[in-house]
Amino acid sequence: MYNDEIMDRYQNPYYFGKPERYSIVIDEASTSCGDKIILYIQEENGVIKQIKFEGDGCIISMVSTDLFCEKATGRNIEEIMRIDESDYVKNFPVEITPGRLNCALLPIRAFRRGVGRANIPGNLK
Amino acid sequence: MLDVGSIRRDFPILQRKMDGKRIVYLDSTATTQKPESVINAIAEFYRNYNANVHRSVYKLGWEATDCYEQARKNVADFIGVKSEEIVFTRNTTESLNLLSYSLEGKLKKGDRILISSMEHHSNILPWMRLEERGINLDYINLTPEGFLDIEDFKSKIKKETKIISITHQSNVLGTINDIDTLSKIAKENDSIFIVDGAQSIPHMPFKMINGIDYMAFSGHKMLGPLGIGVLYGKYENLSELPPFQRGGEMIKEVDFHKVEFEDPPIKFEAGTPNVEGAVGLSAAIDYLKKIGMENVRSHEKYLTRKALDSLSTLKNIQIYGPRDTEKRGGVISFNIRSEAIKRKIASGNIHLDGLLHSHDVASHLDESNVFVRSGHHCAQPLMKYLNIKGTARASFYIYNDIDDIEALVSGLEGIDVQ
Ligand SMILES: Cc1ncc(COP(=O)(O)O)c(C=O)c1O
Numbered sequence: 305m306y307n308d309e310i311m312d313r314y315q316n317p318y319y320f321g322k323p324e325r326y327s328i329v330i331d332e333a334s335t336s337c338g339d340k341i342i343l344y345i346q347e348e349n350g351v352i353k354q355i356k357f358e359g360d361g362c363i364i365s366m367v368s369t370d371l372f373c374e375k376a377t378g379r380n381i382e383e384i385m386r387i388d389e390s391d392y393v394k395n396f397p398v399e400i401t402p403g404r405l406n407c408a409l410l411p412i413r414a415f416r417r418g419v420g421r422a423n424i425p426g427n428l429k
Numbered sequence: 430m431l432d433v434g435s436i437r438r439d440f441p442i443l444q445r446k447m448d449g450k451r452i453v454y455l456d457s458t459a460t461t462q463k464p465e466s467v468i469n470a471i472a473e474f475y476r477n478y479n480a481n482v483h484r485s486v487y488k489l490g491w492e493a494t495d496c497y498e499q500a501r502k503n504v505a506d507f508i509g510v511k512s513e514e515i516v517f518t519r520n521t522t523e524s525l526n527l528l529s530y531s532l533e534g535k536l537k538k539g540d541r542i543l544i545s546s547m548e549h550h551s552n553i554l555p556w557m558r559l560e561e562r563g564i565n566l567d568y569i570n571l572t573p574e575g576f577l578d579i580e581d582f583k584s585k586i587k588k589e590t591k592i593i594s595i596t597h598q599s600n601v602l603g604t605i606n607d608i609d610t611l612s613k614i615a616k617e618n619d620s621i622f623i624v625d626g627a628q629s630i631p632h633m634p635f636k637m638i639n640g641i642d643y644m645a646f647s648g649h650k651m652l653g654p655l656g657i658g659v660l661y662g663k664y665e666n667l668s669e670l671p672p673f674q675r676g677g678e679m680i681k682e683v684d685f686h687k688v689e690f691e692d693p694p695i696k697f698e699a700g701t702p703n704v705e706g707a708v709g710l711s712a713a714i715d716y717l718k719k720i721g722m723e724n725v726r727s728h729e730k731y732l733t734r735k736a737l738d739s740l741s742t743l744k745n746i747q748i749y750g751p752r753d754t755e756k757r758g759g760v761i762s763f764n765i766r767s768e769a770i771k772r773k774i775a776s777g778n779i780h781l782d783g784l785l786h787s788h789d790v791a792s793h794l795d796e797s798n799v800f801v802r803s804g805h806h807c808a809q810p811l812m813k814y815l816n817i818k819g820t821a822r823a824s825f826y827i828y829n830d831i832d833d834i835e836a837l838v839s840g841l842e843g844i845d846v847q
Contacts, residue, residue, distance in 0.1 A: 305785075305793050305844055339786075339818075362786030404792060 306363060309397050314363045319373035323356045330418025334410050339365045341414055343373075352376050352384065357411070364400070364407040371396075372411035381419060387412055431720065431728045433830040439464040439716075440828055453799040453836045458600050458628060458760045458806075458824035460649045463713075467652055470712035471705045481701055483678055497704045500711035501694070504659055507714050508644075509636035514667065516660040516694040517707055521627040522551035524645030524660035525594070527673040527697060528623060529555035532592065534671060535621075538563035541590045543620070545569040545577055545606075546814045547599045550807040552625045556594065565589075571814065575602040575750040582611070586618050593620045597629035601806050601820065602750030603733070603757040605629070612640025621666075632729060632758050632826075634722040642666055648706060653713035657706025660697070667693035674699040725827055729759035732825045736761055736834045743841055747784070749820060759825035762806075764817065765790055765844060785844070787819040794821075794840045801837070 305311070326344035333340045339361025346354040355373045359366065376384045393400045393408055400408045437443045440462045445452055454462060480493040498512070505512045518524045536542075542556045546568045556566055567590070570581040577595070586593070593615045598605045608624055615622040624644040629635060631651030637644070643666065648657035662670070672679060672690055676699040681689040690696045717725065733754045740746055740763060749762040764784040787803035794801055804819045805812045812819060823837055 305789060360782075362788040364789070364792075401792065401795065403795070404788065407788060 306398050310363065310367050313367045313370050317357075317366065317370040319356050319370050319377075320358065321356050322358055323354055326354070326356075328418065328422050330414050330422075332410070332414035332418065334361065334365065334406060339407070339410060341365070341369050341410060343369075343411070343414060343418065347381060350381050352379055352381060361410070362407050364398075364404050365410045368396070368408045369411040372415070376415070385416060385419060431724055431827060433728075433828060436720070437828050439466070441465060441468070443828055447798050450798050453797075453833045455799060455801045455823040455825065455829065455833060455837060457631075457650070457826035457829075458822065459802055460655070461631065461652050461826055462828065463652055463654065463709075464716050466716055467654065467709050467712045471654060471709045474705050474708045479704075482704055483695070493704060496708050497702065500707035503711040503714050504707075507718070508630065508661065510661055511664060513693055514661055514664050516662065516667070516697040517702055518645075518658040518660050518697075519656055519703070520647045520649070520658035521549075521625060521645045522658075524643075524658050525551055525623075525625065526555045527660055528594075528643055528645075529558060530673050531670045531697075532621065533559065533562070536562070536564050536591055539565070539589055541565045541567055541587055542592045542594070543567045543569065543582075543585055543590050544594050545582075545596065546571050547575075547577070547602055547604060547811050548594075548596055548808065549600055549625065549627070550809070551627075552594055552596060553810060556592070568810070569595075574752075575599075575604050576756070577604075577606055577611070579610070583614060586614065586620065588618070590618060590620050592623065594623035594625065596625040596627070598632065598758045598760075599750070599808075599811075600628050600760060601762050601808050601811055601822065603760040603762075604751055605633075605756055605758055608641070609638060612638060616640050628758060628760070631717075633726045637661065648710035648713065651710075651713055652716055653710035654706050657703050657710050659710075662693070664693060667697070670697075672696050672699065676700045678702070720827060728827060729825050730754045732829055732831070732834065733757065733759045733761065735831060736823065736825070736837070739834060739838045740841070743838070746841070749815065759829075760822060761824070762820035762822045764820055765841065782817060784817065787821040790821040790841075790844065793844055794837070797836065797840045797843070799833075799836050799840045 323344050325346050327347045328345040330343040341357050341359030344356050345352055355376050357369050357373055389409055396408055442462050474496055478492045478496050480489040482494040482497045501515050502512045505515045542564060544552060544556060560566055567585045569585060570578045572578050595606055595611060597608055612622050621642050622640055624641050626644045626646040627650055630646040642663055644661040646659050649655045679691050679696050679699045681691055740748060745766045747764045747766055751757045766783055767785045791801050791803035802822045806822060
């Protein structure tokens with residue numbers, strides 16, 4: 305259905321699983337399709353030491369979440385909070401049609417809402 | 430047999446090419462396309478008759494009122510009721526909300542409302558709202574095939590069950606509920622019986638029966654424009670029901686602290702109504718009458734049979750809903766099973782269902798201009814009942830034909846589910 309890179313990541317995501325240590329949990333369901341992701345973040349001084357996820361959903365949202373975790377690892381929370389949605393979609397390994405924007409943006413939006421709720425350094429209020 | 434070729438020529442949007450190819454529109458359950466005659470009727474209203482209705486003394490105002498009231502009569506005739514029993518609303522959702530608010534005064538704490546597990550959110554949430562006031566909401570179970578479980582229905586009718594509200598045809602399973610039988614059972618209990626006709630009025634011959642107190646449907650699902658809906662109510666019921674919204678048009682007399690409302694249906698149409706919508710809906714009804722509702726129904730039965738037969742040949746498909754086309758309409762929900770490309774990881778709190786996500790299926794079909802709906806179809810309780818997250822859904826109307834089903838099936842064959 306999609307290219308190999310996408311299908312491969314969908315079947316064998318790099319960042320899937322629940323880590324032993326984490327300081328923030330973000331549990332988010334997409335309202336439009338019932339997709340669900342849980343982000344586990346190990347944060348130290350505003351830096352994302354490790355981020356992993358669990359969840360189930362469409363191919364786009366799951367691959368996007370895996371890619372997002374890759375992008376976020378080792379970066380400042382503040383930086384990740386400021387990711388530009390249209391850049392993110394533009395750089396996605398497969399074309400995102402308007403009907404699938406919510407799927408692709410699920411991890412970013414979950415992250416923003418979750419970090420917004422957790423009162424931690426780097427949190428842009 | 431419908432002459433689908435000539436019907437298609439009546440629908441400008443179906444002449445569109447996208448990426449050089451024709452469009453295969455299989456989402457009439459969500460909304461239907463509009464024939465030229467409907468588009469023209471709306472333009473004609475604005476070109477020649479536009480003025481505010483009901484309160485104008487001058488000629489143009491009366492002509493506009495006439496357009497509006499003629500439309501009402503056409504709707505009334507179409508379902509075999511009196512004009513005064515037709516209230517224009519925005520859509521099915523507004524019609525059902527009107528009932529929820531206006532019937533509220535008849536209910537007391539401990540009363541019950543009975544709906545089914547196959548309802549659209551618009552026939553759930555207006556009733557769930559009343560739970561906050563101590564009213565209990567019950568759901569009728571379904572049989573494994575996707576019919577209402579009549580024994581369960583009977584067992585859930587209590588003397589406190591004041592309202593029973595049920596869809597005539599499911600927008601997910603396609604199931605056509607036996608409204609005649611259900612209404613008789615409801616009436617034995619003196620319950621108010623409400624029918625969501627959003628998916629039935631557009632697709633089958635229908636004449637009102639005595640056991641139905643209220644019925645709701647939407648213009649846009651029957652070739653009419655967006656923003657016009659209908660609430661039918663028996664006149665004696667409407668007479669005693671308080672209004673939903675208040676304001677212009679709907680009064681006989683207003684004093685500083687007192688108001689006398691108009692008679693139905695105007696009592697329920699506060700403010701300037703959607704006259705172009707009513708006019709467009711009336712033109713849609715004319716179009717459907719010309720084709721004949723018997724023919725609409727038999728065409729859809731034919732397409733549904735063909736679609737069920739050819740979809741069933743796909744080895745990884747899961748189809749939901751009854752198989753007997755006498756008892757179902759032209760809406761087919763399905764999922765594609767795919768153990769092979771499903772992620773190999775399992776995890777504690779995530780339920781993997783072994784199905785391709787319906788959005789991925791719909792996106793794949795979209796690439797070949799086959800437009801189907803995906804997701805929960807505003808029926809999340811039904812999805813939970815079926816223990817799935819969503820389905821892809823193809824639905825048919827008079828402008829669909831075998832070539833559309835072929836396009837759907839070959840699009841699905843293109844999904845390489847080993
Ligand atoms: C069975 C059923 N009821 C109600 C509705 C709501 O219709 P509307 O959105 O026009 O209010 C729909 C629309 O999908 C439907 O299929």
